[in-house]
Amino acid sequence: MKKGLLIIISGPSGVGKGTVRKYFMDDDSLRLTYSISMTTRKPRQGERDGVDYIFTTREKFEEAIAEGELLEWAEFVGNYYGTPLTQVEKLREEGKNVLLEIEVQGADQVRKKCPDALSIFIIPPSMEELEKRIRGRRSEPEEIVQQRLAKAENEMKMVSNYKYIVCNEDPQLAAELISSIIKRHMYVEENV
Numbered sequence: 001m002k003k004g005l006l007i008i009i010s011g012p013s014g015v016g017k018g019t020v021r022k023y024f025m026d027d028d029s030l031r032l033t034y035s036i037s038m039t040t041r042k043p044r045q046g047e048r049d050g051v052d053y054i055f056t057t058r059e060k061f062e063e064a065i066a067e068g069e070l071l072e073w074a075e076f077v078g079n080y081y082g083t084p085l086t087q088v089e090k091l092r093e094e095g096k097n098v099l100l101e102i103e104v105q106g107a108d109q110v111r112k113k114c115p116d117a118l119s120i121f122i123i124p125p126s127m128e129e130l131e132k133r134i135r136g137r138r139s140e141p142e143e144i145v146q147q148r149l150a151k152a153e154n155e156m157k158m159v160s161n162y163k164y165i166v167c168n169e170d171p172q173l174a175a176e177l178i179s180s181i182i183k184r185h186m187y188v189e190e191n192v
């Protein structure tokens with residue numbers, strides 16, 4: 001059996017990564033598994049431990065770094081985020097396509113370790129629209145919103161490191177584009 005793809009999806013906070021993902025994640029023909037990250041961020045309303053993230057403490061996260069348990073990790077607006085290593089390789093060996101939804105520094109680390117990773121960056125139709133979306137989520141205090149917006153400006157400078165750029169104006173269309181990119185790569189992998 002062919003090893004599954006490693007797919008990186010990045011994009012500024014609030015661009016709609018989670019929203020777009022819901023449109024294509026359950027498409028069986030894509031054989032996708034979502035890699036659940038570890039984070040020290042507090043859960044937002046409706047987020048579930050072990051489903052959206054593995055929520056943990058700074059102490060435990062630093063232990064995981066020291067033990068070499070993470071494929072990559074980064075600090076983002078005061079919190080740690082990282083990808084547990086164990087599941088990724090096992091799932092790929094089983095032929096599953098593993099999806100990492102991670103920020104730009106983590107994506108760099110993954111590209112170095114796995115040069116064959118497929119990377120996609122989601123951009124907003126405009127920075128004004130991005131601000132509306134971050135604020136529309138109403139989950140964080142103004143100070144954090146400002147930090148996320150400043151971070152977004154910097155992240156947008158990293159788009160050229162990605163193989164594909166998809167604009168999320170309409171989430172269904174963005175999901176269709178991402179699905180066709182994944183299908184194309186699955187087809188290529190299966191026919192080499």
Ligand SMILES: Nc1nc2c(ncn2[C@@H]2O[C@H](COP(=O)(O)OP(=O)(O)O)[C@@H](O)[C@H]2O)c(=O)[nH]1
Pocket residue numbers: 010011012013014017018037038041072073074076081082083101102103104105106107
């Ligand atoms: N490097 C890295 N970044 C992650 C990981 N998990 C999530 N992120 C990114 O961390 C950033 C902040 O995530 P979050 O607080 O959930 O905010 P959101 O993207 O606005 O929903 C986003 O860019 C995520 O894609 C991870 O395991 N590693």
Ligand SMILES: Nc1ncnc2c1ncn2[C@@H]1O[C@H](COP(=O)(O)OP(=O)(O)O)[C@@H](O)[C@H]1O
Pocket residue numbers: 011012013014015016017018019020133134136137168169170171
């Ligand atoms: N194409 C879109 N048009 C308008 N609003 C959107 C679109 N995609 C996402 N949103 C909204 O933007 C906000 C942030 O989306 P979310 O999926 O949480 O982003 P991310 O996971 O990138 O942080 C949510 O309130 C979501 O409903």
